[in-house]
Amino acid sequence: MSGYDQTLEPFLWRAEAIHSDREIVARTHEGINRYTYGEYADRARQLANALDALGIEEGDRVGTFCWNHDRHFETYFGVPNMGAQLHTINPLLPDSHIQYIVEDAADRVIFVDPSLAEKLAAAYDPDAFESVEQFVVIGDEVPDVSLEPLTDYESFIADQSTEYDWPDLDQEDMAGMCYTSGTTGKPKGVEYTQQMMWSHTMAMLTPQGLGIEDSDVVMPIVPMFHVNAWGMPFAATAAGAKQVFPGPAPDPADIAQLIEDEGVTITAGVPTVWLGLLEYAAENEVDLSSLERVVIGGAAAPKAVIEQFDDLGVEVVHAWGMTETSPVGAVAHLTDEMERAPYGTQVDKRSKQGLIVPGLEFKVVGDDGEEIAWDGEAFGELLIRGPWVTTEYHERPEANETDFEGSWLRTGDIVTVDEEGYIEIVDRADDVIKSGGEWISSQELENAIMSHEAVSEAAVIGVPHERWQERPVAMVVVPETTDRDQLTEELKAMLREEYPKWWLPDGFEFIDEIPKTATGKFSKMDLREQYAGEELLEEDAPADAAPDED
Known part of the structure; x- marks a missing residue:
């Protein structure tokens, strides 16, 4: 006989029962909010009662349009524990994508931050939002925006009981939903079952995952609208760790202050966040002594x-x-063996995407469909499967036919695997550059260029070439005072030492900023569109540097 269903509710039960006095802290527009897991659990039950009163039933989707804060966190357990499906919506997406996502998900309720209410109102379309029966502003006041019907969060839950009998859910019931950023077409909806979110949470608690413990103070900078802040709020709750939410648009000073004031031990975000924090720390008195781990x-x-x-x-x-x-x-x-390796080798391993998390399987296949050797040189597309990997997209049969191979997800990432099993992405399938019949990793060139102390950001794109099909061009962001001619020569010399000449960019273009996707990644699609008509290849560039002539 199988065990009890794997759902999220026991994580909240444990946090309340064992760590009732542990704090949850949030930076908001009004200041710092703080309360305990015990108080949090009461409010999550009030929220569930309020949704019940509205007529929300098991399987209904509840949307959020919010930053990282405590009230958003209340939906993380309040919604899925009652059997509804939490759908976190990325507020940084274009209006047309927001309209598509809300219509495709058929959200019945949307919770929205006051600072994002105008953004949501601007995206509002009566046809796309036809399913939405209630908008709830996270606060105690209702802003003057054209969203109907509209109420405030505190009024929405205020008269509700703090008691609620969570239903016995099936582990195959849907608990969450998030859409891809849609950089190459319409966003694709990914649904998460209770069991998927349970197993991902358990994996994050292991040392091979993120190793979160009850002694930790966890602060996700990664947005809560982006794949549930990488699952950190669920894992932190399961562990009984103190949680800190940085609120809307935290700058490096805000992040540093929260780390110091709240004793943050583990935090997570994209590289640009940490570049900003390091720059701030270099110029200001910052106490990061509590910080143990930064997840990038x-x-x-x-x-x-x-x-x-x-x-x-x-x-x-x-x-x-x-x-x-x-x-x-x-x-x-680092594996046990790598812990004894030279520091340079350790940094090389730590900069890779890493070792597969226990519970998952992967394989890498070449153009011929055969698996590649784990030698750190051969590369192919990464396929992955496991209990928290989806096997289909919501209402997208055409994508399901191309992006899945039985139980395997085709990731679109082109990778190598070294002898120790460390995976390294060399490119996205859409971003790898094909020159003279051979592949060039744009990502590897970007990492090398960004290792120069004068470079803030860099992206490498392929531009059409009459003879070689494509040639790489580097788009580079540097401070205004930089001698760009000198830096160009330094970058060329640095790259020549490490790469064959046919890999070297045929041009270096200095721009103010690398465009980003709604989740903070470099948007090479935007770069290619923005500079499609530009003459980016240098007149004296060695564009005849083909692989067979190197």
Whole structure:
């Protein structure tokens, strides 16, 4: 006989029963909010009662349009524990994508932050939002925006009981939903069952995951609308850890202050967040002594960032995942053997996407469909499967036919695997550059360029070439005072030492900012569109540097 169904409710029960006095802290527009798991559990039950009173039933979708704060966190357990499906909506998406997502998900309620109410109102379309029966502003006042019917959160839950009998749910019931960023078409909806979210949470608690413990103070900078803040709020609750939510648009000063004031031990976000914090720390008196681990995801962890945090006594944990993998699939921990390796070797391993998390399986296949060797040189597309990896998209049969191979998810990531099993992404399938019949990793060039101390950001794109099909061009962001001609020569010389000449960018274009997707990743699609008509290849560039002529 199988055990009891794997659902989220026991995580909340345990936090309330064993860690009732542990704090939950949030930075808001009004200041710092703080309360305990005991008080949190009461409010989650009030929220469930309020949704019941509204007529929300098991299987209905409840949307959120919010930043990282305590009231958003209340929906994380209040909604799925009652059997409804929590749908976190990315407020940074274009209006047309928001309209598509709300219509496709058929949300019945949407919770929205006051600072985002105008954004949601601007995206409002009566046809796309036809399913929405109630908008709830997270606060105690109702802003003057064209969203109907509209109420405030505190009034919505105020008269509700703090007692609620959570239903006995099936582990196959849907608990969450998140949409991909849709950089190459319409966003694709990924649904998470109770069991998917339970198993992902359990994996994050292991040392091979993120190793979150009850002694930790956890602060996700990664948005709560992006794959549930990488699952950290669920894992922190399961562990009984103190949680800190940084609120709307935290800048480096806000992040540093919260780390110091609240004793944050583990935090997570994309590389640009940590570049900003390191720059701020270099220019200001900052106490990061409590900080033990920084989880970097969403883009490759630059080696320079790893080394700078090492100098501060802070471990960088590089993690990889996708919306489709709930999201964490690999983490770059050092194996026992690597713990005894030279420091340079350790940094190389830690900058890779890492080792597959226990519970998942992967394979890498070449163009011929055969699995590649684990030698750190051969590369192919990464396929992955496991209990928290989706096997289909919501209402997207055409994508289901191309993006899945039986139980395997085709990730679209082009990777190598070394002898120790460390996965390294060399490119996205859409971003790899084909020159003279051979592949060039744009991501590897980007990481090398960003290792130069003068470079803030860099993206490498392929531009059409009459003879070689495509050639790489580097788009580089530097401070205004930088001598760009000198830096160009330095970058060329640096790259020549490490790569064959046919890999070297045929041009270096200095721009103000690399465009980002709604989840903070470099948007090469936007770069290619923005500079489609530009003459980016240098007149004296060695564009005849083909692989067979190197």
